[in-house]
Amino acid sequence: MKAVVIRKHGGPEVLSYENIQDPKPKKGQVIIKVNYCAVNHLDIWVRNGLSGRKVSFPHILGCDVCGTLTHDFGNFKKGEKVVVYPAIKSKTPRVSFTIIGGFGEYKGGYAEFIQVPRENIIKKPVWFSDAEASTLNVSYLIAWNMLERSNCKKGNTILIWGANSGVGSAAILLAKAKGINVITVVSDSKKARLAKKLGADFIINRNKSDVITEVLRHTKNDGVDAVIDHVGAKTWPVSIETLKVGGRMLACGTTTGAEARINIRTFYSKEAQIIGAYLGSKSQLVSLYRFMKLKKIRPIIDSAFNLKDVRMAHKKMESSNQFGKIILKI
Numbered sequence: 001m002k003a004v005v006i007r008k009h010g011g012p013e014v015l016s017y018e019n020i021q022d023p024k025p026k027k028g029q030v031i032i033k034v035n036y037c038a039v040n041h042l043d044i045w046v047r048n049g050l051s052g053r054k055v056s057f058p059h060i061l062g063c064d065v066c067g068t069l070t071h072d073f074g075n076f077k078k079g080e081k082v083v084v085y086p087a088i089k090s091k092t093p094r095v096s097f098t099i100i101g102g103f104g105e106y107k108g109g110y111a112e113f114i115q116v117p118r119e120n121i122i123k124k125p126v127w128f129s130d131a132e133a134s135t136l137n138v139s140y141l142i143a144w145n146m147l148e149r150s151n152c153k154k155g156n157t158i159l160i161w162g163a164n165s166g167v168g169s170a171a172i173l174l175a176k177a178k179g180i181n182v183i184t185v186v187s188d189s190k191k192a193r194l195a196k197k198l199g200a201d202f203i204i205n206r207n208k209s210d211v212i213t214e215v216l217r218h219t220k221n222d223g224v225d226a227v228i229d230h231v232g233a234k235t236w237p238v239s240i241e242t243l244k245v246g247g248r249m250l251a252c253g254t255t256t257g258a259e260a261r262i263n264i265r266t267f268y269s270k271e272a273q274i275i276g277a278y279l280g281s282k283s284q285l286v287s288l289y290r291f292m293k294l295k296k297i298r299p300i301i302d303s304a305f306n307l308k309d310v311r312m313a314h315k316k317m318e319s320s321n322q323f324g325k326i327i328l329k330i
């Protein structure tokens with residue numbers, strides 16, 4: 001089969017488009033012909049490598065897959081469209097998941113075929129195209145999980161970093177559909193215009209204004225009920241500062257680094273909570289699909305690349321030149 005393989009960690013140049021052997025069927029697993037695989041920031045982490053995290057080379061990236069079953073099993077029929085729930089219970093103590101195509105042994109969806117455990121298959125919801133269905137199982141799932149755990153109700157206000165990111169754009173769409181007021185942060189005027197189109201109520205250009213000042217001005221000095229922070233080290237201190245008394249910060253990412261300096265006094269004196277979020281459950285994924293159908297939400301797709309052009313897709317994400325999801329057509 002055609003696949004994009006990495007044999008060592010490094011820049012986009014380590015992504016090698018080549019012919020490799022098809023996966024050999026293993027007990028308890030199914031083989032799927034991949035139709036689309038979305039690009040996620042995790043793919044960049046795995047490609048670059050992270051200290052203390054292992055992959056077995058040659059490795060195949062890609063955790064967000066929509067495809068077609070190659071065999072019957074159980075109630076599933078050969079030729080049926082499916083999506084892959086990407087989380088597998090971790091063997092590492094005190095870590096919840098291993099992610100297919102992430103760090104660990106499972107090869108991902110940058111390939112014509114992928115092999116995954118049977119329990120990770122979900123029938124593709126008919127109301128999404130294959131391309132759309134490949135974008136929901138990571139960014140949209142984590143955004144949905146964080147919104148649920150934020151405990152935000154209709155009329156509450158949430159701060160969402162990075163309107164153009166996969167996670168940020170998903171969180172804005174889902175939060176607005178739940179009736180939550182959204183403040184979001186962008187880095188230029190083009191991204192601000194697109195954030196407005198998504199429905200964000202108040203948009204801060206972080207290169208022109210101070211985020212804390214603007215959030216406090218907009219909330220009449222109250223602060224926000226919750227913050228969705230996927231950016232990490234650079235934004236944690238700001239996120240905590242903008243929370244109201246009893247506010248919740250949902251943390252899922254470390255795009256700008258994993259070690260933040262925060263003011264602990266600020267944190268406890270407002271009785272804030274920091275809540276870590278890692279993907280979400282399979283049942284949350286199914287409830288997300290239903291919610292999106294009910295609210296007629298379509299995921300935001302920035303661009304589609306052919307698998308052989310994967311290096312361009314990675315470069316686009318690394319330069320943060322996207323608005324919404326980047327996907328690979330296999």
Ligand SMILES: NC(=O)c1ccc[n+]([C@@H]2O[C@H](COP(=O)([O-])OP(=O)(O)OC[C@H]3O[C@@H](n4cnc5c(N)ncnc54)[C@H](OP(=O)(O)O)[C@@H]3O)[C@@H](O)[C@H]2O)c1
Nearest residue numbers: 041142162165166167187230252253254255277278279320
């Ligand atoms: N825990 C989980 O289960 C889970 C699931 C999915 C993703 N994640 C993590 O969440 C993060 C986002 O993923 P993604 O796929 O959505 O990434 P992405 O599409 O590449 O977006 C990255 C975002 O970070 C913003 N950003 C970069 N530097 C910034 C700074 N100094 N201040 C403010 N914003 C900054 C960018 O905004 P500009 O373009 O304006 O610079 C952009 O919106 C990644 O770290 C990823 O690993 C975690």
